[in-house]
Amino acid sequence: MSAAMLPRFWTVIPAAGIGSRMRSDRPKQYLQLAGKTVIEHTLACFLSHPQLQGLVVSLAGDDPYWSDLRCANDPRIQRANGGSERADSVLAGLHRLSELGARDEEWVLVHDAARPNLSRDDLDRLLAELVDDPIGGLLAVPARDTLKRAGGNGRVLKTIDRSVIWQAFTPQMFRLGALRDALAGALEAGAAVTDEASALEWAGHSPRLIEGRTDNLKITRPEDLQWLEQRWRS
Ligand code: CTP
Numbered sequence: 708m709s710a711a712m713l714p715r716f717w718t719v720i721p722a723a724g725i726g727s728r729m730r731s732d733r734p735k736q737y738l739q740l741a742g743k744t745v746i747e748h749t750l751a752c753f754l755s756h757p758q759l760q761g762l763v764v765s766l767a768g769d770d771p772y773w774s775d776l777r778c779a780n781d782p783r784i785q786r787a788n789g790g791s792e793r794a795d796s797v798l799a800g801l802h803r804l805s806e807l808g809a810r811d812e813e814w815v816l817v818h819d820a821a822r823p824n825l826s827r828d829d830l831d832r833l834l835a836e837l838v839d840d841p842i843g844g845l846l847a848v849p850a851r852d853t854l855k856r857a858g859g860n861g862r863v864l865k866t867i868d869r870s871v872i873w874q875a876f877t878p879q880m881f882r883l884g885a886l887r888d889a890l891a892g893a894l895e896a897g898a899a900v901t902d903e904a905s906a907l908e909w910a911g912h913s914p915r916l917i918e919g920r921t922d923n924l925k926i927t928r929p930e931d932l933q934w935l936e937q938r939w940r941s
């Protein structure tokens with residue numbers, strides 16, 4: 708599909724987490740990777756896309772790092788106040804998009820600040836595959852290893868059928884109004900919402916799985932950052 712046929716879209720980048728599993732001196736989105744911070748790499752893939760209408764980053768209220776970045780003054784980037792859970796941060800970003808003029812039926816892509824290796828090909832495939840979808844969907848990767856269900860004692864209870872298991876990545880692409888209502892409803896009901904798709908599922912929908920690259924990894928532990936650093940250096 709040519710770029711001209713891709714839909715226009717808005718973006719929310721949740722970046723209000725503290726990165727506890729990284730155990731570093733600052734949230735992982737502000738760690739250095741190949742000469743820039745992680746979040747600057749993440750933002751670059753969206754800011755260079757001709758179909759982007761606008762972008763919101765959701766930041767912690769006491770974030771001392773963002774204002775030092777060159778992109779803090781980029782007029783295409785607006786800020787929202789993140790919340791205590793990722794879903795709260797995303798919801799705040801969606802409200803900010805509405806203030807900026809985004810309409811309920813328009814597409815929003817939500818992408819983790821801590822996922823700096825999104826390829827332009829994956830982003831374009833997601834947009835192309837979902838442009839006519841009634842619900843939307845997400846980049847995901849089929850499970851590759853044999854999967855075990857563990858018992859309480861650290862021993863295998865059973866082996867799980869891998870063929871139906873996918874790992875959910877981001878971006879996740881839904882219509883603004885449907886996503887906002889699903890997230891607000893799921894949070895209100897106390898449902899577990901670890902990604903946007905799970906909110907849509909809670910609302911009774913079946914988001915589409917779009918197979919993406921395995922190297923669109925979310926930096927979670929120190930070795931993830933080391934792996935990316937080595938890969939980008941070679
Ligand atoms: N995030 C957010 N608001 C929160 C929690 C997370 O905006 N209250 C963001 C993170 O900044 C990250 C993305 O959501 O970009 C994915 O979350 P995760 O990988 O869990 O990051 P952290 O919560 O920061 O890390 P950890 O769970 O290890 O503390």
Ligand code: MG
Pocket residue numbers: 724
């Ligand atoms: Mg977290």
